[in-house]
Amino acid sequence: MQITVLKSKIHRVTITDCNVNYNGSCAIDSIFLDKAGIHEYEQIHVYNIINGNRFITYALCASKGSGIISLNGAAARLGEVGDLVIICSYGEIHESQINEHKPKSVYFKKNDSEEWPFPARFKDRSSVNLLVNP
Template sequence: MYTIMLKAKLHMARVTHAVLDYEGSCAIDGELLDLAGIRENEQIQIYDVENGNRFTTYAIRGEAGSRLISINGAAAHQAQVGDRVIICSYAHYAEHELATHQPALVYLQDGNQISHTSHAIPVQFA
């Protein structure tokens, strides 16, 4: 049996471009892709914090160091430049992998600069 688990997350990225007439997908700064372990053409989920939209697309490599987050093609209707988004990828893990699985979490700040990284989401208290 396999369980779908969070593999990687770019937390609070800012959309820098929304390009309707582009060949689809989401272009992400190559350095951010590598740090999060998200591969080119990998399916990603995008959650727009500003408007609540949630949509699926795939990642393409953007210029390294550019801090680019470009929502392209039809998905450009789902987010606007300046919106804060959470970009996640998920993977299937076998039962024996679950005990040691740790997602790659990349937290971003202004200008999509890296604030910090982690492998665990803090416990939420009531």
């Protein structure tokens, strides 16, 4: 039997722009997409930590290193600049693979004095405020 599992997660990232006049999607810094293993045009789920809104859209690549997280089109009405969100993608695997499956997660922190969540789990600290688990 196939089951749906978390494939990738960008955790607690800040919305930098909302553009209701754009056709749709969520534009995300291409570095964040690459680190999380999310592809352009891949379906994503966005969970707004501040207001509780949850919605499905697709990922667009924003400029590398820009830090952009932009809600576009109708999704722009579900968040505000400064809101924290979690961005997830899901995939299908055979249930026999569940014990080997490990989703890829990218975590953010506000500043250098903030502690990383679960620091022992992570290997890649290649960006000052970005932490990726394997």
